[in-house]
Amino acid sequence: MASASRARARLAGYLPPCWALCVVIARTPRWAFQGRRCGNTSLQRNLQELGRRISIEVNPDSSKNGGTGSALLRSAERLPPKSSIFVNMVKTEVDHFKDVADTTRLLADEGYEPIPHMPVSRLSTAEEFHGTLDMLTEAGARQLLLVGGNDLRQRNAQNELRFRNVSALLKAEAKSMKAAGIQTVALAGLPDSPPWPGWDEKVATRVLLEKVRLVLEAGLKAEVASQFCFNPRQLVHWLRETATALEAEGLHGVTFRVGVAGPTRLKRLRRIAEICEVPADFLHPGMFDLALGGHDRVAAEGLEDAGLGLSQRDLSPFAGEDGCLGRPELACALAEVEGGFEVPAERSQTGNGSGPSVFVECQEDSEEELVIPKDLLYVLAACDGNLAVNLYPFGGLTQSLSMAKSLRAGEPL
Ligand SMILES: *[C@@H]1O[C@H](CO)[C@@H](O)[C@H](O)[C@H]1NC(C)=O
Numbered sequence: 001m002a003s004a005s006r007a008r009a010r011l012a013g014y015l016p017p018c019w020a021l022c023v024v025i026a027r028t029p030r031w032a033f034q035g036r037r038c039g040n041t042s043l044q045r046n047l048q049e050l051g052r053r054i055s056i057e058v059n060p061d062s063s064k065n066g067g068t069g070s071a072l073l074r075s076a077e078r079l080p081p082k083s084s085i086f087v088n089m090v091k092t093e094v095d096h097f098k099d100v101a102d103t104t105r106l107l108a109d110e111g112y113e114p115i116p117h118m119p120v121s122r123l124s125t126a127e128e129f130h131g132t133l134d135m136l137t138e139a140g141a142r143q144l145l146l147v148g149g150n151d152l153r154q155r156n157a158q159n160e161l162r163f164r165n166v167s168a169l170l171k172a173e174a175k176s177m178k179a180a181g182i183q184t185v186a187l188a189g190l191p192d193s194p195p196w197p198g199w200d201e202k203v204a205t206r207v208l209l210e211k212v213r214l215v216l217e218a219g220l221k222a223e224v225a226s227q228f229c230f231n232p233r234q235l236v237h238w239l240r241e242t243a244t245a246l247e248a249e250g251l252h253g254v255t256f257r258v259g260v261a262g263p264t265r266l267k268r269l270r271r272i273a274e275i276c277e278v279p280a281d282f283l284h285p286g287m288f289d290l291a292l293g294g295h296d297r298v299a300a301e302g303l304e305d306a307g308l309g310l311s312q313r314d315l316s317p318f319a320g321e322d323g324c325l326g327r328p329e330l331a332c333a334l335a336e337v338e339g340g341f342e343v344p345a346e347r348s349q350t351g352n353g354s355g356p357s358v359f360v361e362c363q364e365d366s367e368e369e370l371v372i373p374k375d376l377l378y379v380l381a382a383c384d385g386n387l388a389v390n391l392y393p394f395g396g397l398t399q400s401l402s403m404a405k406s407l408r409a410g411e412p413l
């Protein structure tokens, strides 16, 4: 995809690297995805808690084009102190790490927890890696997000890289990351299967587990940061499968950050989903609106399946006092009913999977409908309180910060 996508990205006024992360933090995954704790009151509380722990992704500031790092600090609705903030690496020159470091410092000085992206595809030599690591940690980074990078495949084909992939980087350098003062390494996860030939969710999970193992063995904390997606059912499925697989392998204490696209105008969001090759079936209308057929609340027998994969028998026990289900009840049902998921068949290898993506832009264009990630936030709230959301402010920082503020305040979305 690289060159076509990049061309499209340029056309659209974005900069390359592709695929952004969906992020949720599950501090106690085992507990977080089980149990009948769902209900209107706990949902309300959990949504607010999600709001308090929200992180966001910004672009590095640079002399030429102002990034969103300083815009975040100028905002009246900035996130509370200590919030995590991902700092993207948007250009292909290794020198761009200087901008990443500058923005990292800016955020750290203001009491935030910056998490700079480190794409393996930017590192041609061990010296470049060590120089970058020192620069970022001196700037105040105690966490890193390791990703492959969009052009990993091409750069490997041209034999230009010191580390072929994130695992190779971790094998060689996890200990030096720790020695430099890094405490947590975030790794990319992909909740919804991309349309790449050969993509296999199980293989992808194994690769992820291997990376987590390398991180933990070096005495670092591991966090899984995921690409954004639009399918709440697939998201819950992926969280559950991944958390279960980690526990089964004895990889404990891993936190999850689930990426969610912040409020974004419809056309723009579709374009970004296409560029990032994220399945857009439930981008708009969302799964719950489809199931409800445009109503707020519907009796179980009146619901469309709409991809929920839940039977009337699954759904009925979740009906509210009025005998009906709305978004909160659907979220609870999805989060709590086990075994309703099928892994897509007939795909057999990981794709050319690259790293999280990048399109953070401040721009609010048309009068078009704003797509707000209600289904995903409700479903994450229903997964119980120990989750954090990472917002991709595709529709502008202002929109995302203001949604985060409403969540924190317990206001309706
Ligand atoms: C992966 O490779 C396939 C086939 O070569 C290509 O169609 C697809 O666009 C690539 N995707 C990415 C993310 O590079």
Ligand SMILES: *[C@@H]1O[C@H](CO)[C@@H](O)[C@H](O)[C@H]1NC(C)=O
Pocket (backbone or CB within 6 Å): 040, 041, 043, 044, 047, 328, 412
């Ligand atoms: C819980 O129920 C109240 C009253 O029906 C409603 O106003 C509120 O929006 C519901 N909370 C959630 C999270 O849906």
Ligand SMILES: *[C@@H]1O[C@H](CO)[C@@H](O)[C@H](O)[C@H]1NC(C)=O
Pocket (backbone or CB within 6 Å): 163, 164, 165, 166, 167, 168, 207
């Ligand atoms: C990562 O690179 C190493 C070689 O450096 C290779 O052995 C391994 O198979 C690669 N892993 C993946 C998932 O491609």
